[in-house]
Amino acid sequence: MPKIQGSAAILLAALLWSSGGLFIKWIPLPTLAVAGGRATVTALFYLLVLRPNLRLARVSTALAYAGMILTFVAANKQTTAASAVLLQYTGTAWVLIAGYRLFGERVTKIDVFAVLGCLGGMALCLLDDTAGITWQGNALGAISGVFFAIAVLLMRRDAQAGSASAQASITLGNLLAAVFGLSLAGGDLIHGLTLQSGGGLLWLGLMQMGAAYLLFLRGLRTVTASTASLLSLLEPAVSPIWVWLGTGERPGLATMAGGALMLGSLAARAALQR
Numbered sequence: 001m002p003k004i005q006g007s008a009a010i011l012l013a014a015l016l017w018s019s020g021g022l023f024i025k026w027i028p029l030p031t032l033a034v035a036g037g038r039a040t041v042t043a044l045f046y047l048l049v050l051r052p053n054l055r056l057a058r059v060s061t062a063l064a065y066a067g068m069i070l071t072f073v074a075a076n077k078q079t080t081a082a083s084a085v086l087l088q089y090t091g092t093a094w095v096l097i098a099g100y101r102l103f104g105e106r107v108t109k110i111d112v113f114a115v116l117g118c119l120g121g122m123a124l125c126l127l128d129d130t131a132g133i134t135w136q137g138n139a140l141g142a143i144s145g146v147f148f149a150i151a152v153l154l155m156r157r158d159a160q161a162g163s164a165s166a167q168a169s170i171t172l173g174n175l176l177a178a179v180f181g182l183s184l185a186g187g188d189l190i191h192g193l194t195l196q197s198g199g200g201l202l203w204l205g206l207m208q209m210g211a212a213y214l215l216f217l218r219g220l221r222t223v224t225a226s227t228a229s230l231l232s233l234l235e236p237a238v239s240p241i242w243v244w245l246g247t248g249e250r251p252g253l254a255t256m257a258g259g260a261l262m263l264g265s266l267a268a269r270a271a272l273q274r
Contacts, residue, residue, distance in 0.1 A: 006218065006220070006221060006222035007223055009219035010216055010228050010231040011234055013219065016207055016211060016215070017232070018238040018242060019207075020072075020076070021076055021081030021084065021085055021239045021240070022081070022239075022246045022247070023203055024077065024204070025243060025246075026200055027197045028194075028196065028197060029189060029197050030188050031073055031074045031077045031185075032070075032180075033181065033185040033189040033192065034181075035069060035070050035181040036178050036181020036182040036189065038205045038208075040178040042209045043171060043178055044205075045205060045206055045210040046167065046210065050167050050171070050214075053168055056165045057168035057169045058154065061157075061158055061170070061173065062176055064147055064151040064154055065174075066173045066174070066177040067143075067144075067151075068147035068151050069173075069174075069209070070180065071143050071144035072084060074137075075137050075141035075144055076137075078137030078140060079136075079137025079140075080137075080252070081240055081243040081251075083138055084137065084144070085235060085240070086141070086236050087141030087142045087144065087145055089145065089233060089235070090119070090121070090122040090142065090145040090262070091146060091149035091152065092114075092149070092230065092266060093114070093115040094146065095153060098153055110272050113265065113269070114266050114268070118265060120258070121257075121258035121262030121263075122258065124255070124257050124261065125254065126142065128251075128253075128254035152228065154169070155170070155216070156220050156228070159220040167214075167217065170217070219231075230269070233267075236259065236262075240259075
């Protein structure tokens, strides 16, 4: 029963995350203004509601988390939402590889094939030169995937040590991202703040990040890092649909093929393991 509840929490978190691509594109602000504004809202939410003891925060987790959210917002602004989210989820491959060394999670032949599928899908996404897709945006998406893997593994470690440490680490990560983003683009945020941009930042900060990561941390108490990363694949499966419905943006054929290869490989891994 605890594992079922943990899995449900991670699935709900992934559904909230999936709204990120649409709102990031919908907010008419520069990259760092969006990233800094969202992180500010999330940090304030955690500080006021959870009141974490920041002395318990792990700096390594906070840095990985901050790097992940900053590069993901930048990737969304410079390439399609599908490319950004799929490339971030290549981090699943790195989680499968590193999970064994850090937590003793067994790596099987099925895992190896899933990793190869993820890397093959990443190559297709990176090679896509369809209109709206840039190599800079794709590179940022791939870097975000590395930060994603590190953050998942470190949050798994923190969640095992206790929820207080995990919540403090994520709060510190948002504070770092807020300071970095607003120090460079605070003026853009102030001058470009409208009902649309303000409402979008509130949703991103409170729901898409704030509530979602609380659910994710809750799930990590009973679910392994590799399983959590697989359940989180609901985000890349749904995110491009929200963006398509909201903006009409469509990913290129190579990106769709790469996404199908990645999601298919990981879904097959989950099915075969069962």
